[in-house]
Amino acid sequence: MAAHAKLLLYIVVVDESGASSFRYTRSLLHSTLQLMGCKPRHAFxxxxxxxxxxxxDPAEMEMESQGKSGGVQRYELPDAATSPRQFQFELYKRRTTVLIPxxxxxxxxxxxxxxYKYLAPNQRNHLTLACRIRERKESVTVLLCGTSGCGKSTLSTLLGSRLGITTVVSTDSIRHMMRSFVDDKENPLLWASTYHAGECLDPVAVSKAKARRKAKKRSGVSTNSGMDYEGSGDKVEGKPIxxxxxAIEGYKAQSEMVINSLDRLITAWEDRKESVVVEGVHLSLNFVVRATENHNTVLFPLYTYFPSIFLALSNYVENALLSVSFPVKVEL
Incomplete structure (x- = not known):
């Protein structure tokens, strides 16, 4: 029989098996609907x-639950004896919580x-996927790339807020974290500024490494993604560049160091079912392609370049991301 709760703060959604459940508040359901693609005011x-x-009305809820597996139930107090304080807490949960299949x-x-005219052929599947992401049964990883000063940090914060993703990471933060394990004398490349990292490389060694890669490419041998500047013993002529x-080679070398750590972090986030937005200048196109192939949580690589079109781009990116992950048709 349906229960009537005057004060409702929590809806506990129970799976059919009864083995798992998740507690929704209004704000949590609001963020889930935004993740699905609803406008903030509509989600509210x-x-x-x-x-x-x-x-x-309980009678109305009974009509809604016709043909569904069960109906709304009140939270049950535990049978075991509890302390007065614990009993008050359990009584509070009974007054503010209902269980629903x-x-x-x-x-x-x-x-x-x-x-609210949110219609789509697979509407229920879209909602189910949004709920699974919010309940941390699934996760998504958004990569935001671009040059310095183009608005990546601002856009990543807006996307995180809009999609309800609390983890927003910069590749600069990863680089600073890596510096904790090595000093500037051991690895000057890691401590250098991104656009001055080339000053830490030997121009002759870089030239020889480029010549080796070109020779391997001509011979049909696959080259390693890392930057081989220390030489492999091959006699290859090279000259300073x-x-x-x-500067480009220094950026590539430093980026390779950072994205190797980022790749391991993405794997850890996937294991924890944690959604995340990653932004930074170190996200090269090669890494983005490799990440989309190796990690099924990387839904949509994003690029920004021109600050002058930032506002228009932020709206475009948001709509594009949501249309890829949750294609909700809006008819207003």
């Missing part, structure tokens, strides 16, 4: 409506979405 209204329906929960949310090319 839809989450409020869902909580109002669950808190509303996942099938009925998805049905109520989809009904509210339809009222210009400052611009040295």
């Amino acid at each position: 209204e839809i989450s409020r409506r869902v909580f109002d329906v669950v808190r509303g 996942r099938d009925l929960f998805l049905h109520l949310v989809c009904q509210a979405l339809a009222l 210009g400052k611009k090319q040295m």
Whole structure:
């Protein structure tokens, strides 16, 4: 029998097996709907409506639960004897919490979405995926690339806030973390500024390494992704190269060091089912391609270059990201 709760703060969504459950607040459901693609104001209204329906007339809820596996239930007090303080806490949970089957929960949310014209052929699947990400049963990794000063940090913060992703990481932070394990004399390349890293390399060694890579490429031998500047014993003629090319080679060498650590971090985030936004100048195109092949959580690599079109780009990126992950059709 459905339960009527005057004060409803938590909806505990219970899976069909009953083995797992997840507690939603209005703000958490709000962020889940934003992750799905709803506008913030619509997500606020839809989450409020869902909580109002669950808190509303018991007879109406019984009609909604027809054909669904179970209905709304009140939180049950534990049978075991507890301390007075623990009993008060359990009584508070009973007054503010209801349990609802996942099938009925998805049905109520989809009904509210339809009222605000959020329609899509696979609407329920999109909502289920958004819930799995919010419940940390799945995760996503967003890569944001671009040159310095183009707005990566601002855009990553906006995306994290918009999608409800609390972990926003810069590749500069990863580089600073790596510096804790080695001093500037042991690895001057790691301690150098990104655009002056070429000054830490030997121009002759760089030239010879480039010649070796070109020779291997002509012979059809696959080259290593790392920067081989120390030589492999091959007799290859090389000559010093210009400052611009040295700056590029220094950037590539430093980026390779940083993204090797980032690759391990992405693997750890995947294991913990933690969603994250990563931004930085060290995210090269080669790494982005490799990451999308090796990690199925990397949904959409993003690039920004021109600060003058930042606002237009931020709206475009947000819509593009959501259309790739959760294609919700909006008809207003």
